[in-house]
Amino acid sequence: xxxxxxxxxxxxxxxxxxxxxxxxxxxxxxxxxxxxxxxxxxxxxxxxxxxxxxxxxxxxxxxxxxxxxxxxxxxxxxxxxxxxxxxxxxxxxxxxxxxxxxxxxxxxxxxxxxxxxxxxx
Amino acid sequence: xxxxxxxxxxxxxxxxxxxxxxxxxxxxxxxxxxxxxxxxxxxxxxxxxxxxxxxxxxxxxxxxxxxxxxxxxxxxxxxxxxxxxxxxxxxxxxxxxxxxxxxxxxxxxxxxxxxxxxxxxxxxxxxxxxxxxxxxx
Numbered sequence: 001x002x003x004x005x006x007x008x009x010x011x012x013x014x015x016x017x018x019x020x021x022x023x024x025x026x027x028x029x030x031x032x033x034x035x036x037x038x039x040x041x042x043x044x045x046x047x048x049x050x051x052x053x054x055x056x057x058x059x060x061x062x063x064x065x066x067x068x069x070x071x072x073x074x075x076x077x078x079x080x081x082x083x084x085x086x087x088x089x090x091x092x093x094x095x096x097x098x099x100x101x102x103x104x105x106x107x108x109x110x111x112x113x114x115x116x117x118x119x120x121x
Numbered sequence: 122x123x124x125x126x127x128x129x130x131x132x133x134x135x136x137x138x139x140x141x142x143x144x145x146x147x148x149x150x151x152x153x154x155x156x157x158x159x160x161x162x163x164x165x166x167x168x169x170x171x172x173x174x175x176x177x178x179x180x181x182x183x184x185x186x187x188x189x190x191x192x193x194x195x196x197x198x199x200x201x202x203x204x205x206x207x208x209x210x211x212x213x214x215x216x217x218x219x220x221x222x223x224x225x226x227x228x229x230x231x232x233x234x235x236x237x238x239x240x241x242x243x244x245x246x247x248x249x250x251x252x253x254x255x256x257x258x
Contacts, residue, residue, distance in 0.1 A: 001138075020144065023137040023173070054144065054162055056169040057231060085162035093166060093231040094217055 004029045006036050012113055013037065013075075016048040026062045033066055037073045044113035045070050048106055050081030057095055064098040076101065076116055080109035122191045122198075122254070129187035129200070134175045143172040143184045147199055150186050154195040154257050164197060164255040167232035171201045171251050174228045179203025179249055189254060196237070196256035204248040211241060 001024045007014040013036055015029070033045060045066065049055065067077040078101045082090075090097075103109040130150075132143055147168040151161040168184070175182040182203030189198045208214045217230045229251075233239040238254035 020141050022141045053148070054166045054169060056166050056173075057228065058169075058173065083162075085159045088159050089162045089166045089235065092163065092234050093170075094234065095231070 001025055001028065003032070006032060008036070008040055008042065011040075011042055011117075012044040012046060012110065013040065013042045014046050014048070016051065018051040020053070021059055023058055026059060030062060030065055030069065034069050034073075037070055037075050041073075043075050043117050044110075045075055045077040046106065046109045046113070047077065047079045048081050048109075049079060049086070050083065050105070052083070052086065055082075055086050055090055055095075057093065060090065060093075060095045060097060063100045067098065067100045076113060078103050078109040078112055080104070080106050122189050122196075124198075125188040125190040125195065127187075129185040129198075132184045132186070133181070134172050134184055134201070134203075135181045137173075137176065140169060140172045140176060143186075144169050146184075146186050147197065150188060150197045150199075151255070154188055154197055156197070156255060156257055160255055160257075163235040164199070164253075167235040167253055167255075168199050168201075170228040170232040171199070171253065174251070175201045175203045175205075175249075178208075179205030181205075182248075191256070194256050194258065196254050198252065198254045200250060200252045202248065202250045207245040207247055207249055208241075208243040209245050211243060215241070 063079050070077045080103045144165050148165050151164050185200040189196050215229050236253040237256050240252040243249040
């Protein structure tokens, strides 16, 4: 099983998914992220899915789970870079991502997190 | 509708790495018949849901993928078969949000919306076969 690397930059954990996700990898990523948020006190998580060709219900649920988990550690999760074909498919599949924040790309995702952090101070 | 490309290609579904292999094979076929990118994505997503169902609820099984034709139209047919416990209430299983397991209950109902043809053949104690087709155009 492959593991997805988690990078830390300026209080934000960055995950860029570049592989075809199998379910075990998805579950491992959830656990790894919870641990890293707890260890680092990161205020935000950005999940870049611009390299992801499909999001099915299992992967979609991961985003919602990570968003809920991160909230327990006072961190915000933003999913960025969803491909148009993936977005269309998700809507037709009937999957709602709950209250997962999304942004067009990495830059906008980081901007959302930055603004949120400034707003809290 | 007839099979166009000879024998269907068969893949076992015995672990969650097989679900990834099924996705990749279905994408290869979808590209072969030149489905649009959106339709490729829909078919591969449906195949991912159905392969996972075969694994989780059917206890494993096989996927068969082939090119089919209907007059001048070409499409991809994917069959997911298991010899598992079967589905007691098909109407319920096809309803949105219903799940017998830990899923979201979108596997069957959701994948049905993503394809052009959907057939569910199941018998309690004997197993389940789901057949889907996505046509080009």
